Amino acid sequence: MVSKKFKIKRFDPEKDIPGGKPRWEEFTVEMDPFERLLDGLVRIKEAQDGSLTFRLSCAHGMCGSCAMKINGKNALACQTLAKNTPEAVVLEPLPVFPVIKDLVVDMDPFFEKIGAVMPWLVADGPHPERERSQSPEELGKIMDAIKCIMCGCCTSSCPVYRADRDYLGPAALVKAARFILDSRDATWKERLKAVSGENGFWMCHSIYNCYEVCPRSIDITGYIAWLKRLAVKKMFFPPKGQR
Amino acid sequence: MRDRPGAGFLAFIVHRGTGIVLALFILPHLYILYFLGDPARYEAIRRFCSRPLARLSEAGLLGLVLAHGLNGIRIMLLEAGAPSRIQKTLFRAAVIAGLLLFFAGARLMMR
Amino acid sequence: MKNKNPRQKKLAAGWFLGRASGLLLVLLLAVHFTVIHFERGGQEKIPGRSAGFHGAVFLRLSHPLWWVFYAVFLSAALYHGFYGLRGIAAEYIRRERLLASIRAGLLAASIALWAAGMLILVNSQLLLANPPALCYKCHARGSIPSCRAIRFFGFGAINKK
Numbered sequence A: 001m002v003s004k005k006f007k008i009k010r011f012d013p014e015k016d017i018p019g020g021k022p023r024w025e026e027f028t029v030e031m032d033p034f035e036r037l038l039d040g041l042v043r044i045k046e047a048q049d050g051s052l053t054f055r056l057s058c059a060h061g062m063c064g065s066c067a068m069k070i071n072g073k074n075a076l077a078c079q080t081l082a083k084n085t086p087e088a089v090v091l092e093p094l095p096v097f098p099v100i101k102d103l104v105v106d107m108d109p110f111f112e113k114i115g116a117v118m119p120w121l122v123a124d125g126p127h128p129e130r131e132r133s134q135s136p137e138e139l140g141k142i143m144d145a146i147k148c149i150m151c152g153c154c155t156s157s158c159p160v161y162r163a164d165r166d167y168l169g170p171a172a173l174v175k176a177a178r179f180i181l182d183s184r185d186a187t188w189k190e191r192l193k194a195v196s197g198e199n200g201f202w203m204c205h206s207i208y209n210c211y212e213v214c215p216r217s218i219d220i221t222g223y224i225a226w227l228k229r230l231a232v233k234k235m236f237f238p239p240k241g242q243r
Numbered sequence B: 001m002r003d004r005p006g007a008g009f010l011a012f013i014v015h016r017g018t019g020i021v022l023a024l025f026i027l028p029h030l031y032i033l034y035f036l037g038d039p040a041r042y043e044a045i046r047r048f049c050s051r052p053l054a055r056l057s058e059a060g061l062l063g064l065v066l067a068h069g070l071n072g073i074r075i076m077l078l079e080a081g082a083p084s085r086i087q088k089t090l091f092r093a094a095v096i097a098g099l100l101l102f103f104a105g106a107r108l109m110m111r
Numbered sequence C: 001m002k003n004k005n006p007r008q009k010k011l012a013a014g015w016f017l018g019r020a021s022g023l024l025l026v027l028l029l030a031v032h033f034t035v036i037h038f039e040r041g042g043q044e045k046i047p048g049r050s051a052g053f054h055g056a057v058f059l060r061l062s063h064p065l066w067w068v069f070y071a072v073f074l075s076a077a078l079y080h081g082f083y084g085l086r087g088i089a090a091e092y093i094r095r096e097r098l099l100a101s102i103r104a105g106l107l108a109a110s111i112a113l114w115a116a117g118m119l120i121l122v123n124s125q126l127l128l129a130n131p132p133a134l135c136y137k138c139h140a141r142g143s144i145p146s147c148r149a150i151r152f153f154g155f156g157a158i159n160k161k
């Protein structure tokens, strides 16, 4: 057991003024080195301060609920082991997104952007008798991108998104690339149109913050670069016919 | 706590800063060239530009160009399909190449 | 089929030109620095032998390849620079109207600078076509020994005779 100090940036909408001086609170928890920071947070809430607010659901890095800024870097609290952090852990809500309470941020602007890139399959042709199958090679093309759990770590770490909230952001762009690359999808044209506008991938400056923070190690910046190449290719060689 | 600047973020900040300065530099540069039609004044400006302090700022200009240009090459390589995992290596390579070229160039300038 | 979204194409072309001009500028700047800044050093002591020297500039401009070099240099630098400034403005300026006017201003400034640069280049040809005393020091076009860099790049030998 080690003793961990949690330094948590707190915000209570009923007491604090939004944008006012941040309120930091410290808690000390006894933790097993192989426990995750999320366990520590749960223990604080149970035993020390019931008002501490944060999101969690799966606790296995699959739902993306527990994304927060851990020691200055966006990450999942349920994926960060106590032994991999310094003695004092600094926890903040995800940057850029509006804070609702403590470590909980308003993810609506984030999901708005995801919704804008048609995050659903548009299949073509008659309905097949069974599933629309993919070969392992076809699946391999999107294997990396479908790992995304939409935790928001990437978008909230992007300096371009921070400067301009109209920017679609890395998560939405990866989502678009994922469907454009999908062999079952039939409508890359509209998809490319949705992400190649003024607020689309042209705003990406290849800063690699998203790539660095992604808890699922997705090559986000690589996908965005691929979208840029695709758009330039389509400009030089416009596709004949409808699709 | 602020964002820890990673290599990519540092490169971005430097790229943006040098880019703005270099873009604004076009104006005085063209202004000097405007005097090409007036040899006497042009030579006067040029003599001013060969004073030590001006020479030093000329080396600074070389630094700006190198920083912006080498990182530009890095970005273009990455956007052209170089794997993301080498972005930090490319950054280090650009820094080393930039320093070498800067000192070599500055030596030639300060001769 | 007609192109349904010219806006999209315009953005792609603009971005591509930005990158292409950047790559071009790397090459052009390498030549520019070699000729003007690096070569100058050793020759500064001997008046009339530097590449930035008034006569030397004209010597270079008398060669069509150098003239084209500078015209391309000017265009690439202005496009690249102002494409960048435009993007930065769009990123930080939230107010729609203000952004539009800043963009218009940037476009106007870049066109004005391009025109000024081309004027200098055209003017140089006029001066060359009608050479009085080109340079107040040497007074003759042919008397300027071209610097090593000019010889290295093969241009400028035109007026040696």
Ligand code: FES
Pocket (backbone or CB within 6 Å): A055, A056, A057, A058, A059, A060, A061, A062, A063, A064, A065, A066, A067, A076, A077, A078, A079
């Ligand atoms: S709780 Fe689901 S990702 Fe952490």
